[in-house]
Amino acid sequence: MTERLTVGVAARLSRYLQVLTQARKMGKERISSQEIAEYTNINATQIRRDLSTFGRFGKRGVGYRTDALLEEIRQILRTQGQHNIALVGAGRLGSAIASSPIFAEHGITVAAVLDNDPEKVGSRIGDLAVSSMDDLVDIARERNIIVGVIAVPASSAQDVADRLVGAGAKIIFNYSEALLDVPSDVNVHTSNPAVDLLYALYFHLA
Amino acid sequence: MTERLTVGVAARLSRYLQVLTQARKMGKERISSQEIAEYTNINATQIRRDLSTFGRFGKRGVGYRTDALLEEIRQILRTQGQHNIALVGAGRLGSAIASSPIFAEHGITVAAVLDNDPEKVGSRIGDLAVSSMDDLVDIARERNIIVGVIAVPASSAQDVADRLVGAGAKIIFNYSEALLDVPSDVNVHTSNPAVDLLYALYFHLA
DNA sequence: CACAATCGTGACGCTTTGTCACAAACACTC
DNA sequence: GAGTGTTTGTGACAAAGCGTCACGATTGTG
Numbered sequence: 184m185t186e187r188l189t190v191g192v193a194a195r196l197s198r199y200l201q202v203l204t205q206a207r208k209m210g211k212e213r214i215s216s217q218e219i220a221e222y223t224n225i226n227a228t229q230i231r232r233d234l235s236t237f238g239r240f241g242k243r244g245v246g247y248r249t250d251a252l253l254e255e256i257r258q259i260l261r262t263q264g265q266h267n268i269a270l271v272g273a274g275r276l277g278s279a280i281a282s283s284p285i286f287a288e289h290g291i292t293v294a295a296v297l298d299n300d301p302e303k304v305g306s307r308i309g310d311l312a313v314s315s316m317d318d319l320v321d322i323a324r325e326r327n328i329i330v331g332v333i334a335v336p337a338s339s340a341q342d343v344a345d346r347l348v349g350a351g352a353k354i355i356f357n358y359s360e361a362l363l364d365v366p367s368d369v370n371v372h373t374s375n376p377a378v379d380l381l382y383a384l385y386f387h388l389a
Numbered sequence: 390m391t392e393r394l395t396v397g398v399a400a401r402l403s404r405y406l407q408v409l410t411q412a413r414k415m416g417k418e419r420i421s422s423q424e425i426a427e428y429t430n431i432n433a434t435q436i437r438r439d440l441s442t443f444g445r446f447g448k449r450g451v452g453y454r455t456d457a458l459l460e461e462i463r464q465i466l467r468t469q470g471q472h473n474i475a476l477v478g479a480g481r482l483g484s485a486i487a488s489s490p491i492f493a494e495h496g497i498t499v500a501a502v503l504d505n506d507p508e509k510v511g512s513r514i515g516d517l518a519v520s521s522m523d524d525l526v527d528i529a530r531e532r533n534i535i536v537g538v539i540a541v542p543a544s545s546a547q548d549v550a551d552r553l554v555g556a557g558a559k560i561i562f563n564y565s566e567a568l569l570d571v572p573s574d575v576n577v578h579t580s581n582p583a584v585d586l587l588y589a590l591y592f593h594l595a
Numbered sequence: 596c597a598c599a600a601t602c603g604t605g606a607c608g609c610t611t612t613g614t615c616a617c618a619a620a621c622a623c624t625c
Numbered sequence: 626g627a628g629t630g631t632t633t634g635t636g637a638c639a640a641a642g643c644g645t646c647a648c649g650a651t652t653g654t655g
Contacts, residue, residue: 197585197588200584205566205568215601217601231603235603242653243651243652245653275484278481283482286586288566353593356582356586360411360490362428370589370592370593374582376562377491377495377497378403379403379578379580380497381495383562384466384468384472387535438612445633448621448622449621450621
């Protein structure tokens with residue numbers, strides 16, 4: 184067992200993953216640290232240093248093989264397998280997430296879409312049927328789900344979070360504005376585009 | 390004119406902003422560095438240090454006044470005003486973004502929704518009419534827009550990015566998987582939930 | 596073979612962050 | 626109004642992380 188990566192390194196590896204995935208899709212077979220640097224705004228030397236910690240993946244004078252490097256990074260992050268996630272909320276945002284191809288590319292499967300609204304239960308989103316919230320516990324157990332995504336209005340977000348935790352979720356992606364109260368062994372990632380935007384604006388104006 | 394903040398400080402201030410906004414909505418009039426720390430996983434001492442760089446906003450023995458601190462931070466980030474953004478893509482994701490209350494709370498107005506599809510042009514999303522992409526340049530000039538949000542499939546994302554740049558956009562939020570090529574004075578933020586999820590998974594499994 | 600490109604890596608200094616410690620200010624109770 | 630507990634503001638210092646320069650090693654190309 185290798186030591187645990189620091190937050191910074193893991194974050195940068197994730198960025199590399201993102202760039203490499205896209206590069207592969209665009210048919211690029213090789214990529215240099217310089218090119219990755221342009222897309223990520225991360226220093227090229229830093230990139231090489233990050234990668235060389237885990238092995239010699241590149242060829243001098245040539246660069247890295249896109250495919251191979253992608254696999255290496257996934258291995259480092261130990262996320263090569265298939266992961267099932269549960270999505271709560273079958274509204275506009277939920278539908279958008281469920282039908283996005285972005286997850287499948289990274290080995291993540293939206294294994295269930297759930298909603299409280301009886302009218303939505305049973306309807307189809309992509310090739311998934313919307314399940315009732317009452318089935319959450321069973322579904323989570325059956326499909327080995329530890330990641331939940333919350334795509335409901337802020338008013339019911341805490342309730343959904345409680346139920347996800349009750350069903351065994353350990354990682355929650357929160358797309359509502361609500362601040363969630365969860366046990367300390369559960370990890371919440373709240374995404375707030377508005378705040379990210381203000382952050383970006385600051386650097387633009389400076 | 391104060392000096393420019395470092396990336397780290399600005400990022401943390403943004404997190405505080407997020408927490409404070411929610412705290413205010415929940416009717417909390419005062420908040421302590423300790424409480425902010427619990428929601429952000431940022432050290433309480435660090436929080437106090439960050440804030441004290443810009444003034445003495447808190448009261449010893451009491452904490453910070455939510456309202457006042459919120460305003461202070463917005464002032465530090467120089468983002469108190471009203472900001473107009475253009476949203477391209479009137480599909481599921483676009484609609485979800487356009488009708489989210491999350492932006493209004495932070496002084497950000499979705500000033501225009503645009504789409505290529507003639508069938509969508511003219512239809513309403515919330516209280517906005519969808520405009521044609523052809524009107525982008527005019528709209529951007531009239532409403533002083535420098536921020537564009539891309540909510541279209543990856544295949545047309547680069548095209549949209551080019552047109553946004555042509556219309557004067559300096560900050561682009563990209564919700565597609567595509568890697569975008571833009572001039573160096575334009576700032577691209579690509580959001581990839583799948584990669585963020587792998588990142589979170591790594592720390593869970595470790 | 597000469598040359599250009601690119602990786603891998605040592606070295607070093609700067610910046611940022613984490614942490615302990617503690618005085619000053621405030622609220623509350625009795 | 627004295628005493629107690631809470632919380633901020635801040636100094637000091639150690640640890641970690643990052644940026645950068647430099648340079649040899651390796652590979653592809655003409």
